[in-house]
Amino acid sequence: MLKKLILKNRSYRRFYQTHIIKVKTLKGLVDLARISASAGNLQSLKYILSCNPKKNNLIFPYLKWAIYLKDWPGPKEGQRPSAYIIILGDTQISKNFWCDHGIAAQSILLGAVEQGLGGCMIASIDREGLRKALNIDARYEIHLVIALGKPREKVVIEKLGKDGDIKYWRDKKNI
Numbered sequence: 505m506l507k508k509l510i511l512k513n514r515s516y517r518r519f520y521q522t523h524i525i526k527v528k529t530l531k532g533l534v535d536l537a538r539i540s541a542s543a544g545n546l547q548s549l550k551y552i553l554s555c556n557p558k559k560n561n562l563i564f565p566y567l568k569w570a571i572y573l574k575d576w577p578g579p580k581e582g583q584r585p586s587a588y589i590i591i592l593g594d595t596q597i598s599k600n601f602w603c604d605h606g607i608a609a610q611s612i613l614l615g616a617v618e619q620g621l622g623g624c625m626i627a628s629i630d631r632e633g634l635r636k637a638l639n640i641d642a643r644y645e646i647h648l649v650i651a652l653g654k655p656r657e658k659v660v661i662e663k664l665g666k667d668g669d670i671k672y673w674r675d676k677k678n679i
């Protein structure tokens with residue numbers, strides 16, 4: 505069962521943008537992170553939740569999508585995430601976040617996939633731009649943005665070719 509869930513948990517980057525994700529859903533996903541492992545049990549991660557179009561629009565411009573898809577600038581209007589969870593590290597609690605944000609992000613995404621949602625971890629962020637746009641205090645490090653939505657794309661895992669090329673790509677059907 506867990507393997508099935510992990511297999512289904514691909515990086516989705518195109519969504520049904522009008523699909524509503526409630527704040528209650530996002531809080532439930534953060535709760536999965538809260539009860540996951542945390543170095544020293546310091547619980548030094550904090551979260552910004554967004555699930556309304558206005559706030560979503562503030563976040564989107566600062567994210568960099570799919571580095572290997574050179575001709576694709578990211579999801580177009582109508583296919584953008586309907587929610588985001590931004591994972592922050594509170595430097596007043598800890599200066600070292602170890603791998604807490606990775607663990608938290610995986611818990612969140614597995615929980616999302618279990619509910620028929622999906623998303624993508626994004627670390628390629630214009631952090632200063634996002635900080636200004638959301639007025640995030642300097643006390644918080646911006647670790648990851650998790651884009652979430654109802655997936656509108658099929659993602660397939662392929663066997664590694666002889667050339668060892670690990671870059672993802674899209675075929676004529678945009679898979």
Ligand SMILES: Cc1cc2nc3c(=O)[nH]c(=O)nc-3n(C[C@H](O)[C@H](O)[C@H](O)COP(=O)(O)O)c2cc1C
Binds near residue numbers: 568672
């Ligand atoms: C720490 C981390 C950071 C990532 N940052 C980005 C990112 O900035 N933009 C993006 O489009 N995908 C990002 N990804 C998604 C990866 O590209 C993706 O997980 C990888 O290509 C494998 O695809 P899969 O998740 O569908 O198996 C990130 C993934 C991880 C784990």
